[in-house]
Amino acid sequence: MNQQDPDKDGFVDKAWNFFSSMKLGLFLLLIIAAASIAGTIIPQNGSPQEYGSLYSLYNTLGLVDMYHSWWFQTLLFLLAMNLFICSVNRASSLWRVFSNPRIKRADGEISRMDHSFHADKAISEEGVVQQVKDACRDKGYRVFTEQEPGRTFLYAEKGRFGIWGSLISHIGLLVILIGAVIGIYAGQEGQMPAEVHSTFHIRDVQGLGTVDGDFDVRVDDFKTVYRPDGSIQAWISRLTILDKGQEILTKDIEVNHPLEFRGFKIYQSFYGANIPTKVTSKEIPQGYDFTINEGDFIPVPGTNLGVLAYKYVPDFDPQYGLQSKSDQPNNPRMVYVLYRGKEQIGVGAAELGKAEVLAGGEGQITFQRYAPYTGLTIRRDPGVAIVWLGCAVLLIGLGLSFYMPHRRIWAIVEGNNGKSSLSFGGFAPEKQNRL
Numbered sequence: 001m002n003q004q005d006p007d008k009d010g011f012v013d014k015a016w017n018f019f020s021s022m023k024l025g026l027f028l029l030l031i032i033a034a035a036s037i038a039g040t041i042i043p044q045n046g047s048p049q050e051y052g053s054l055y056s057l058y059n060t061l062g063l064v065d066m067y068h069s070w071w072f073q074t075l076l077f078l079l080a081m082n083l084f085i086c087s088v089n090r091a092s093s094l095w096r097v098f099s100n101p102r103i104k105r106a107d108g109e110i111s112r113m114d115h116s117f118h119a120d121k122a123i124s125e126e127g128v129v130q131q132v133k134d135a136c137r138d139k140g141y142r143v144f145t146e147q148e149p150g151r152t153f154l155y156a157e158k159g160r161f162g163i164w165g166s167l168i169s170h171i172g173l174l175v176i177l178i179g180a181v182i183g184i185y186a187g188q189e190g191q192m193p194a195e196v197h198s199t200f201h202i203r204d205v206q207g208l209g210t211v212d213g214d215f216d217v218r219v220d221d222f223k224t225v226y227r228p229d230g231s232i233q234a235w236i237s238r239l240t241i242l243d244k245g246q247e248i249l250t251k252d253i254e255v256n257h258p259l260e261f262r263g264f265k266i267y268q269s270f271y272g273a274n275i276p277t278k279v280t281s282k283e284i285p286q287g288y289d290f291t292i293n294e295g296d297f298i299p300v301p302g303t304n305l306g307v308l309a310y311k312y313v314p315d316f317d318p319q320y321g322l323q324s325k326s327d328q329p330n331n332p333r334m335v336y337v338l339y340r341g342k343e344q345i346g347v348g349a350a351e352l353g354k355a356e357v358l359a360g361g362e363g364q365i366t367f368q369r370y371a372p373y374t375g376l377t378i379r380r381d382p383g384v385a386i387v388w389l390g391c392a393v394l395l396i397g398l399g400l401s402f403y404m405p406h407r408r409i410w411a412i413v414e415g416n417n418g419k420s421s422l423s424f425g426g427f428a429p430e431k432q433n434r435l
Contacts, residue, residue: 019078019085028079035075039066067184078182083174097163099407100204103146103155105410107423113410116425125152125415128422132411141409154411163253165401172394179386187381193272195220195373202264205378213262213380216242220250222271222374226327235271237358237374263380270375273312275334281305300363307358308337312370316349334367 018024042063051064062069091415110116121128129152133143141156190207194200197220202213221238234254241249241261251259258265272293280287283302290298298307315325316333325331338346338358351354355364409426 007362016085019081020089022086025079025082025086025373028075028082032072032075032079035066035072038063042066054201076177080174080177080181083177087167087170090170094163094167098160101144101155103144103410104153105393105412105425107412110410110412110423110425113425114427116423118424119422121420121422124418125150125413125420128413128420130422132413133424141407150415152413154409154413156409156411157407159404159406160405162400163406165397165399165404167397168400169394169397172390172392172397175390175393176387177390178387179383179390180385181383183381183383187379187383189377189379191218191269192378193270193373194376195274196220196222198373202378205225208378208380213264214243215248215262216374217266218242219374221252222372224271224327225326235268235374237268237376239266239376249424253324262384265379265381267379268374268379269377270399271372272375273370273372275309275312275370276341276368278366278368279307279363280365282361287364296364300358300365303359303362304341305359305363306339306366308339309334309367310337311335313340313349329370332370334370336365336367 003271039261042058043051044065044067045068051058055064062071065073103367111118129145129319132154133145136143136154136156136363139158142160144155146153146155188208190205192200192205194217197218199218201216202208218240219237220240221236224232225234225236227233236252236254238250239259240247241259249259249261253266254268255261256267258267261264275292275294277290277292278287278299279290279298279300281300281302288301289294292298292309294309294312296309298309299308311322311326311334313324313333313335314327314329314331314337316331317325322335332352333349334352335349336347336356337344338348340359345359348356348364350367352369355366357364407426409424411425412423415420
């Protein structure tokens with residue numbers, strides 16, 4: 001009775017075979033790619049209000065903070081295991097082919113190769129062997145021979161470093177994955193609304209936490225660029241980096257064109273304005289001071305009145321309605337809507353710094369100034385360099401695979417009374433996975 005190997009088909013073998021499956025790797029890559037697309041479409045780390053009625057569903061599925069969700073991390077872990085085990089499996093077989101090529105092949109094996117032929121020669125065995133060797137060497141092949149009585153085996157190859165292309169590509173993908181994971185867990189991101197002409201320290205950015213940075217960012221300018229039809233074309237911020245008070249770098253940034261400095265990337269992300277506002281009434285003449293934004297609603301103290309700060313128009317002209325006549329603050333106005341309770345009772349365009357009388361004198365509102373701010377997103381991703389390294393390794397692997405294919409040829413020359421027969425065959429490069 002044959003004894004079965006106790007480790008055969010055991011848990012370790014099954015797990016190893018599972019993780020070394022190419023189908024598993026392709027499946028995981030497709031799932032991760034689809035999840036990444038979803039993470040791009042669905043805003044990450046937003047407030048419940050941003051998601052509306054879908055917040056509960058997104059939160060349950062882990063889509064609010066997808067890249068830190070347990071299921072996305074599990075996918076990354078499985079892909080890493082797959083790449084690592086595939087690389088280990090591949091390395092041993094490739095090393096054997098690279099360092100100790102198989103010279104002998106049987107006649108039947110050669111005849112089943114992708115390209116093969118058989119010929120009888122009217123010259124000696126030694127003469128045919130020399131002809132084959134010379135022909136292969138003229139084409140750039142390395143030639144190895146091994147002899148038996150009445151028979152000579154030949155093996156020729158070129159592009160042998162190309163066999164490492166697939167392994168190097170796997171390693172490149174693994175390095176990219178490691179860099180991405182480092183970015184997820186060690187990366188930092190914060191947001192900073194900064195008024196024009198203000199300066200902030202990088203360590204004061206909310207969300208970055210403890211950062212290894214010691215420089216300031218000054219907002220020199222922020223502007224909205226409009227198209228001829230009045231729609232917004234771009235938001236542009238001019239930033240200057242200060243190191244111990246010295247100007248180091250100045251750059252105009254816009255969406256998808258960040259400023260990069262010492263591992264930090266500063267993106268143009270959002271915009272807004274602070275509008276210092278004073279509201280008074282007959283009952284409360286001293287009034288109250290607010291700092292509001294466009295779209296805020298301000299109650300008038302001591303009355304049932306309320307003011308909606310609807311829209312800031314830098315160059316107001318009644319003929320243009322709510323569209324600015326130009327992008328310059330030639331006639332800045334704050335368009336507002338006056339309510340009594342829930343009923344709209346009036347609309348106005350208040351001059352900045354000038355009190356606007358409300359409802360025949362029941363109250364007054366003064367929009368003192370319009371201080372635009374640029375909304376900056378600051379990111380620091382220590383995994384970026386590792387990702388770029390992985391991309392370089394991946395490109396090297398792909399280059400070896402596509403531009404240095406491993407070509408291998410086998411031949412058997414048999415001599416008989418001054419004559420000989422030649423069996424010759426080889427594999428096409430696209431069939432290398434069968435070797």
